[in-house]
Amino acid sequence: MYDVHTHFIPTEVMDWLEENKRRVNAAKEKKDADKSVFLNINGKWAFELKELFIDEQLYLEKQKESGIVQSLVSPIPQLFLYEFDKETTLELSKVYNDALCRMSKSFPSIAGLATLPLNAPGLAADELSRSMSKGLKGAIIGPGCGNLLLTDAAFTPLWEEANRLGSVIFIHPLLSEDPRLRRRMMPNLIGVPWETTLCATDILLSGMMDKYPRVKILLAHGGGLLPYQVGRLDKGYSQWEQVKSTLQAPPSEYLKRFWYDSVLWNSEALQFLLKLVGEEKVLPGSDFPFDLCAWPPVLAENEAAYLSFVGDSRS
Numbered sequence: 636m637y638d639v640h641t642h643f644i645p646t647e648v649m650d651w652l653e654e655n656k657r658r659v660n661a662a663k664e665k666k667d668a669d670k671s672v673f674l675n676i677n678g679k680w681a682f683e684l685k686e687l688f689i690d691e692q693l694y695l696e697k698q699k700e701s702g703i704v705q706s707l708v709s710p711i712p713q714l715f716l717y718e719f720d721k722e723t724t725l726e727l728s729k730v731y732n733d734a735l736c737r738m739s740k741s742f743p744s745i746a747g748l749a750t751l752p753l754n755a756p757g758l759a760a761d762e763l764s765r766s767m768s769k770g771l772k773g774a775i776i777g778p779g780c781g782n783l784l785l786t787d788a789a790f791t792p793l794w795e796e797a798n799r800l801g802s803v804i805f806i807h808p809l810l811s812e813d814p815r816l817r818r819r820m821m822p823n824l825i826g827v828p829w830e831t832t833l834c835a836t837d838i839l840l841s842g843m844m845d846k847y848p849r850v851k852i853l854l855a856h857g858g859g860l861l862p863y864q865v866g867r868l869d870k871g872y873s874q875w876e877q878v879k880s881t882l883q884a885p886p887s888e889y890l891k892r893f894w895y896d897s898v899l900w901n902s903e904a905l906q907f908l909l910k911l912v913g914e915e916k917v918l919p920g921s922d923f924p925f926d927l928c929a930w931p932p933v934l935a936e937n938e939a940a941y942l943s944f945v946g947d948s949r950s
């Protein structure tokens with residue numbers, strides 16, 4: 636079994652956070668006697684700093700217990716740090732990426748993705764290249780930076796480099812900041828898949844996938860809400876020239892060019908996705924060890940698809 640969607644925080648990153656806690660406004664808070672402390676960076680998206688996020692041996696044991704041959708480990712979105720100055724974001728990115736390189740060299744069950752300074756796309760392109768030259772498979776990035784979506788011209792250097800390298804680019808949502816959602820856990824429950832939906836729809840409709848065909852874009856949480864709305868996109872394509880003019884085929888065809896994880900918790904939804912985009916495009920994932928994780932991954936059979944997804948990244 637493989638896992639394309641899981642997060643870990645290496646010791647080097649915890650040390651950096653301790654040394655730089657004022658710089659990034661990091662605060663630890665004990666909310667519940669039965670839980671670990673919660674970590675909050677710059678007043679955003681607090682999360683429980685479980686031992687499984689930070690204890691290498693414990694993480695590896697859990698992996699082994701669940702029969703996972705290899706996990707594609709990502710940095711956590713709370714540490715993307717896009718709202719800080721570019722020097723700070725790049726500094727932590729390098730520490731995080733070097734630590735994941737070290738882990739992937741030490742443990743065959745670990746492969747890694749880099750975090751990049753999206754707030755400085757030229758530097759992000761350089762850091763992608765540096766990280767992949769040291770053995771990472773590509774990068775995990777948010778659905779944009781501030782109000783900029785990933786199709787904005789500012790990100791051209793990053794897409795060009797990712798295309799040249801044939802990188803995995805895992806687009807991982809952040810909590811939605813829509814003020815209407817601030818209740819009932821909705822920034823996570825519906826805001827997270829909405830952020831993926833918005834980002835992926837924009838990429839699809841922009842025609843960018845024709846321009847950068849070698850980038851392997853992985854969408855989190857089964858592609859958010861996008862797969863279910865593909866009929867609406869196809870209808871718009873047949874109806875409106877402004878939708879059609881940027882594309883060479885209907886949106887439903889472009890949906891098959893993304894990769895998706897299986898983090899859906901619903902077998903009917905998963906079957907729908909498999910049928911819509913093809914079995915080779917849906918990879919086992921867990922989002923472990925966040926609260927909403929599907930652990931171990933439900934989709935166990937897709938070894939060849941996983942290996943071709945990560946294995947030839949640098950070809």
Ligand SMILES: [Zn+2]
Nearest residue numbers: 640642807922
């Ligand atoms: Zn995740």
